[in-house]
Amino acid sequence: MTIPHLQANARCEDVVATVEASGGVILDGAVSSEFMDQLAAELRPWIEKTPTGIDEFEGRRTRRTGGLIARSARCRELLMNPLVLGSANRILGRATSLQVNATQAITIAPGEPAQVIHRDQWAFDMYPFARDYQVIVNAIWAMTDFTARNGATRVVPGSHAFEDKLRFTEADTVPAEMTRGSVFLYPGTTYHGGGANRSDTNRTGISLSYSASWLRQEENQYLAVPLDIARTLPEELLRLMGYQRGAYALGYVDDLRDPMEFVRPDLAKRGMAR
Amino acid sequence: MEIQHLANTVTGEQVAEAMSRDGAVIVDHLLSMAQVDEVLAELRPWIDKTKPGTDSFNGRNTRRTGALIARSQICRKLVMHPLALGTADKFLAHATSYQLHLTQVISVGPGEPAQRIHRDQWAFDLFSFPKGFEVQCNTIWAMTDFTDENGATRIIPGSHRFDDKLQFSESDTVPAAMGKGSVLFYSGSVYHGAGANRSSDTRIGLQFIYNLSWLRQEENQYLACPLEIARTLPVELLRLMGYQRGAFSLGYVGDLMDPLQVVRPEIENDAPGQLENTAHLLKKQIERERSRKAIARAD
Numbered sequence: 187m188t189i190p191h192l193q194a195n196a197r198c199e200d201v202v203a204t205v206e207a208s209g210g211v212i213l214d215g216a217v218s219s220e221f222m223d224q225l226a227a228e229l230r231p232w233i234e235k236t237p238t239g240i241d242e243f244e245g246r247r248t249r250r251t252g253g254l255i256a257r258s259a260r261c262r263e264l265l266m267n268p269l270v271l272g273s274a275n276r277i278l279g280r281a282t283s284l285q286v287n288a289t290q291a292i293t294i295a296p297g298e299p300a301q302v303i304h305r306d307q308w309a310f311d312m313y314p315f316a317r318d319y320q321v322i323v324n325a326i327w328a329m330t331d332f333t334a335r336n337g338a339t340r341v342v343p344g345s346h347a348f349e350d351k352l353r354f355t356e357a358d359t360v361p362a363e364m365t366r367g368s369v370f371l372y373p374g375t376t377y378h379g380g381g382a383n384r385s386d387t388n389r390t391g392i393s394l395s396y397s398a399s400w401l402r403q404e405e406n407q408y409l410a411v412p413l414d415i416a417r418t419l420p421e422e423l424l425r426l427m428g429y430q431r432g433a434y435a436l437g438y439v440d441d442l443r444d445p446m447e448f449v450r451p452d453l454a455k456r457g458m459a460r
Numbered sequence: 461m462e463i464q465h466l467a468n469t470v471t472g473e474q475v476a477e478a479m480s481r482d483g484a485v486i487v488d489h490l491l492s493m494a495q496v497d498e499v500l501a502e503l504r505p506w507i508d509k510t511k512p513g514t515d516s517f518n519g520r521n522t523r524r525t526g527a528l529i530a531r532s533q534i535c536r537k538l539v540m541h542p543l544a545l546g547t548a549d550k551f552l553a554h555a556t557s558y559q560l561h562l563t564q565v566i567s568v569g570p571g572e573p574a575q576r577i578h579r580d581q582w583a584f585d586l587f588s589f590p591k592g593f594e595v596q597c598n599t600i601w602a603m604t605d606f607t608d609e610n611g612a613t614r615i616i617p618g619s620h621r622f623d624d625k626l627q628f629s630e631s632d633t634v635p636a637a638m639g640k641g642s643v644l645f646y647s648g649s650v651y652h653g654a655g656a657n658r659s660s661d662t663r664i665g666l667q668f669i670y671n672l673s674w675l676r677q678e679e680n681q682y683l684a685c686p687l688e689i690a691r692t693l694p695v696e697l698l699r700l701m702g703y704q705r706g707a708f709s710l711g712y713v714g715d716l717m718d719p720l721q722v723v724r725p726e727i728e729n730d731a732p733g734q735l736e737n738t739a740h741l742l743k744k745q746i747e748r749e750r751s752r753k754a755i756a757r758a759d
Contacts, residue, residue: 236715244716253714282585310674311556311707319587400585402674402710406702408682409713409722428680433585436676439683440527441510442518448683 187343189362189370194269201273201371209346210362210372213269217367221260222329225392228258229291229329233390238295245380247298254289254392255419255427256411261289262423264327265394270371271426274323274396277373281398282433286426287322288405291329292380294337294389300382303342303354306395307374309404314350315375321398322374326362329390332370334361337383339370339391345377352377399432416449424449461617463636463644472546475645479551479597483620483650484636490543491601491641495534499666500603502532503565507664512569517576519654521569527684528563528666529693529701535563538601539668540697547645548597548670556707560700561596561671562679565603566654568611568663574656577614577628580669581648583678588624589649596648596671600636603664606644608635611657613644613665620649630656673706690723698723 190204194216204211229251236249244250254261265271265286278284306322307315315321332338340359342348354377361381362370372378374397383389397403407427416424424430429446431437439445447454464478465486478485491499503525510523518524528535538544539560552558581587581595589595606612614633616622628651635655636644646652648671657663671677681701690698698704703720705711713719720727 239716250716252712252716309707309709311672313674398585400583400587400676402676402706404710404712406682406711406713406719408680409719432676433583435583436678437680438526438678439680440530441525442513445680445683 188360198272202276209344209376212364212368212370214368216369219367222367225260232257233293245298247295249293251291252405253410256415270325277320277323278398280319283399284396285399285428287395287397287403290393292391292393294383296383296386298383300356301380303377303379320373324395326370327392328364328366328368329392331366332364336385336389337381338363340379340381342377346373346375421453463617472543473550475547476550479645479647482617484615484646486638487643489641490643496603496641499534502534506531507567519572521572523567525565526679530685530689544599551597555672557673558670559673559702561669561677564667566665568654568657570657570660572657574630575653577651577653579649594647596669598646598669600644601666602638602640602642603666605640606638610659610663611655612636614653614655616651619651620647
């Protein structure tokens with residue numbers, strides 16, 4: 187069993203149906219190589235400054251560079267990619283709305299061993315969500331080619347339908363091989379892990395995840411993106427970052443004020459949609 | 461079934477036991493009259509400035525004033541009250557950690573009709589948590605007497621074990637009648653609602669809610685409390701507000717930085733990697749209980 191591929195001009199329904207059937211899909215060439223050049227140039231200084239991980243889960247030869255909405259205009263574009271965002275919206279459709287969960291450039295250096303196979307939704311204190319209630323969708327954008335040799339994400343195909351808290355080894359997985367500019371889209375239920383980098387170059391993926399808006403964000407967007415930058419961002423992105431109440435009431439400020447008032451008072455709503 | 465009253469010498473463990481049994485319990489006169497007057501004096505200007513609600517759920521004759529960490533020195537202490545935290549420690553012990561969900565002083569004006577009976581945990585998008593899996597520990601501190609007549613919170617004791625999404629009317633409830641300075645503890649799963657205020661005075665309750673740290677906070681503490689105020693607050697309070705990762709990794713900033721470093725960069729990043737965090741949190745928990753016992757003895 188392998189990971190299905192679709193063209194970047196696929197219909198949203200087909201992307202969602204493929205994710206539901208297989209636990210993940212690769213959209214080939216979703217952005218151009220030139221776009222990735224520009225993105226890489228934006229991120230390079232930040233990646234260079236990032237320390238490596240401090241345990242084997244984070245990866246002692248892996249740099250995880252966050253705060254990408256503040257640091258990279260092109261990451262903002264990727265986050266709002268209509269096909270990815272549209273698909274995430276549907277996959278997370280049991281919830282009233284979705285939000286940004288985390289933004290992270292993951293650079294795996296040569297010699298890094300494989301990461302432990304896990305489910306992303308375990309971040310929520312291992313809460314055992316029902317199988318038909320998805321809480322996370324992750325999009326990993328390939329900033330370099332992803333190959334079996336350089337540490338392409340390892341995936342247990344179809345495992346989104348498996349029991350929770352299982353253990354797997356690399357032998358149970360297949361690599362999410364894809365070309366630079368492609369994106370691997372998978373739900374928080376799919377078992378996966380960063381692959382071992384047995385090549386002599388870095389493997390970089392941009393992980394942009396979305397979650398149900400009633401859960402805590404993995405990356406705190408209010409602190410990660412300074413207000414003076416937030417004020418310059420488009421309304422739709424601000425709402426996605428959490429400058430909008432989750433479900434009906436979550437995330438208001440002081441006297442039940444819309445969090446949007448803090449960045450764009452002109453767009454704020456009064457009252458709650460209970 | 462009436463709501464049980466406990467004396468103010470009770471332990472957090474006993475309060476949590478009563479909550480697990482009945483879904484709600486009252487601790488009588490935890491604060492003195494003088495302490496309540498002090499709180500009210502601090503909050504009065506903010507209450508006066510607050511506009512009433514814009515819908516029947518929030519109450520068109522009800523003022524809900526938040527951001528109490530930023531606005532009130534005394535509220536910062538009350539939110540860390542050893543009995544409140546001691547209760548939440550036990551009641552929410554099944555999770556790795558908990559956080560401050562919201563701070564709100566609720567002033568129900570005369571003539572306000574009864575609020576619809578609901579579960580507070582419905583705020584999480586009506587997600588059906590299994591029975592017995594508690595996600596919130598709620599407190600309402602009576603800043604005036606709470607009576608049947610003035611709109612005391614209406615509770616259905618034992619309803620934390622009921623099915624989800626049920627509808628009730630006022631006749632199914634009992635009032636959480638209590639004296640000024642008393643505290644109502646109740647779970648996020650117990651059916652309740654603010655009572656109708658048929659008196660001629662405003663009924664004021666101070667609400668602090670704690671929830672599991674992997675859920676979104678109802679009040680955004682990062683925006684509600686300006687950074688320049690946050691920088692002056694004790695580290696324990698900051699962690700409770702969310703300047704600490706939830707569960708293993710939730711809520712980091714930038715390159716996996718502990719959010720505490722945003723406000724207190726001089727404190728060494730003591731929330732390490734995701735795997736090591738479990739042992740670390742356990743250690744912190746033990747330290748916290750020790751220091752709390754020390755505070756209780758000093759009182």
